Amino acid sequence: MTMDMRLEQVWAAIDPQRLRGTLMEMIDIYSPSGKEEDIQLYLEELLAATGIPVRRQVVDEERYNLITTMGEGTPSFYLVGHVDTVAAWDIEEYAAVEQWGVVRGLGAADMKGGCAAMVEAWLALATLPEAQRPSLGLLLVVGEEENGDGSARFLQEDQPEWVVIGEPTAMLPAFRHFGYMELALVTQGWRIHSSLPELGHNAIESMLRVLLQLQRLPLLDPGAGRLVYSIREMSSSQAGFVVPDRCEALIDLHLSPDVDPGEVRRELEKILVKARRLIKDLNLEARFDFEAGGYELALDNPLVAIMEETFPQLNLPLEFVPFRSHSDGNLFFQAGCKPLILGPGSLETAHTAEEQTSLAEVEVAARIYAALALK
DSSP states (O other), X not given: OXXXXXXXXHHHHOOHHHHHHHHHHHHHSOOBTTOOHHHHHHHHXXXXXXXXXXXXXXXXXXXXXXXXXXXXXXXXXXXXXXXOBOOOSSTTSOSOEEETTEEESTTIIIIIHHHHHHHHHHHHHTTSOGGGOOOEEEEEESOTTTTOHHHHHHHHHOOOSEEEEOOOSTTOOBOEEOEEEEEEEEEEOBOEETTOGGGSBOHHHHHHHHHHHHHTOGGGOGGXXXXXXXXXXXXXXXXXXXXXXXXXXXXXXXXXXXSOHHHHHHHHHHHHHHHHHHSTTOEEEEEEEEEEOOEEOOSOSHHHHHXXXXXXXXXXXXXXXXXXXXXXXXXXXXXXXEEXXXXXXXXXXXXXXXXXXXXXXXXXXXXXXXXXXXX
């Protein structure tokens, strides 16, 4: 059987109704980081029905990755998805809702849509006779939304040459991935009754002055396009009618691949030293909680050649985009793997109450994942 005939058979085995059911069920299973067991039990049963062994890789107590492989030898190519989500905005409203072919719900884009498509591609590939199956791995990890401990655990044992990670890219392939840093700032003040602020020291005012200093850094100029700066959270002590004595800010920094995280850290540290000198009575703590560089893979690679053939078959535009968020792709690249980020759903809605993906995109993703695995 030729490659084209095998692909035609696999594409015919992709079942849109089964895929829809998998996606809706996955979204309905609440699986925030640290509480992924229920969804892994569901997926384990689904995958085991093919007769291909599924292995649990222990990450932590009652937390494990799922790993399954087909074909001969140790796969050099893996489909990778994370099954965890951020915590629900509203615990009563996280479940899947479909309207006009669009599915909304927690994790619909990030990244249960991609996971469902990978599982469907796997089920379709498993219909091939054993001797005709590609050498392929499927990895479903936990903990991506927190610290990436699921992928880190896998990489202790295996480092495949290529991985496709199904983060939401609206099915536009990303070989260029931004780096990521987290900066935590804490200012301390003196608590006093709010009617006498001149006798205290307002930690919020100190924090605002520090943030204004940071925004003057040329590296943070949004017009330069080299770094995305976002104040993710800001909170203060809440103790009634008083001047707050503590304020904390969490800052996300997304770095283009040509930006060295060490360079950014050093520049920020200089600004913070200057802030301590200029801002009266400033009591500031700064902590860099996470740091990972970006990467950019050359486009003269075999996956591009496959997509140049496959995308026109599916009437899809082939446009290469950067992935501006953080993902486990950074960990895989640091371990020596070559990660492609490609998945259904809109990144801009991820982690919001409007998170969504379309069933059409999820089905297309399953077909592309199958083509990449076969070819």
